Amino acid sequence: MGKPVAQRRSEVRLGREVQARIGQQLRAMYDDVVSQGVPQHIADLVGRLSEQDDGAA
Amino acid sequence: MKLDPAIRDQVLATVPSLRAFAISLCGNIDRADDLVQETLLRALAHIDSFQPGTNMPAWLFTILRNLFRSEYRKRRREVEDADGRYAETLKSHPEQTGRVEFSEFRAALAKLPSDQREALILVGASGFSYEDAAAICGCAVGTIKSRVNRARTRLADLLAIDSVDDFGPDRATRAVLAGGGRS
Numbered sequence: 001m002g003k004p005v006a007q008r009r010s011e012v013r014l015g016r017e018v019q020a021r022i023g024q025q026l027r028a029m030y031d032d033v034v035s036q037g038v039p040q041h042i043a044d045l046v047g048r049l050s051e052q053d054d055g056a057a
Numbered sequence: 058m059k060l061d062p063a064i065r066d067q068v069l070a071t072v073p074s075l076r077a078f079a080i081s082l083c084g085n086i087d088r089a090d091d092l093v094q095e096t097l098l099r100a101l102a103h104i105d106s107f108q109p110g111t112n113m114p115a116w117l118f119t120i121l122r123n124l125f126r127s128e129y130r131k132r133r134r135e136v137e138d139a140d141g142r143y144a145e146t147l148k149s150h151p152e153q154t155g156r157v158e159f160s161e162f163r164a165a166l167a168k169l170p171s172d173q174r175e176a177l178i179l180v181g182a183s184g185f186s187y188e189d190a191a192a193i194c195g196c197a198v199g200t201i202k203s204r205v206n207r208a209r210t211r212l213a214d215l216l217a218i219d220s221v222d223d224f225g226p227d228r229a230t231r232a233v234l235a236g237g238g239r240s
Contacts (some may be wrong), residue, residue, distance in 0.1 A: 006239075014214065015079070015217075016215065018213045018217050019209060019213060020162050021216075022125075022162075022181075022209060022213065025162045026166075026177065026181045026182045027158075027160070027179070027181070029062070029075075029081075029159070029162065029163065029182070030074075030081070030167075030178065030182035030185055031182075031212070032060070032076045032077075033073070033076055033077035033080055034073040034074050034076075034077050036073065036076070037073055037074075038069055038072045038073060039076075039090065042072055042090070042093060042094065042097070043069065044163050045094060045097060045098075046065060046068060046069055046072075046097060046101070049097070049101045050059065050060035050062075050065040050101065051059060051060075052059075
């Protein structure tokens, strides 16, 4: 109520635009880390643990 | 007994996104890497409780989140570092996003309550379904949906203030969307 239809419409579209940008930023931030892959010390850790005898046998 | 190489590979394949999730929770790269290491130690010590064929990422994310909740959250405030070391770990995105814009976005994200932030990251960045995200967070699917919605609304509020002029590279498009007429 109160606002002209055209203005409301543009607000809705701007809202969607902002949401799309939020999604992009979120993924860009996340993918930045993902693209760093597996750090060597973590690869070493997993390698060591997976070769380890668990002592159960 | 050695770990099945197929399982080991699934674990390794999950590590990059596990780190990204950890960093988004901790806001600090060193702490995040500690958290990932602890998660892997715990996961591999209890690998028998993982059922082959089920969702490895969801299993590891659940362990990491529980560890974070139980141990890291308490200590978080003391050394929270939203922009320092974290920023150093990030490569720049000259085409996609300006530096300033990127850091504003992270600052806004850091203002969200942690339950909303983790829900948004799991669904919006990690690509989990609402159902998986709910399982990871130990809550109902409807709760995740509402947290994601509140997170998006709050972020839009935090960022929309300057959105017409500053949010994104395409100022002309935004001016048109906003009704134009600015010069």
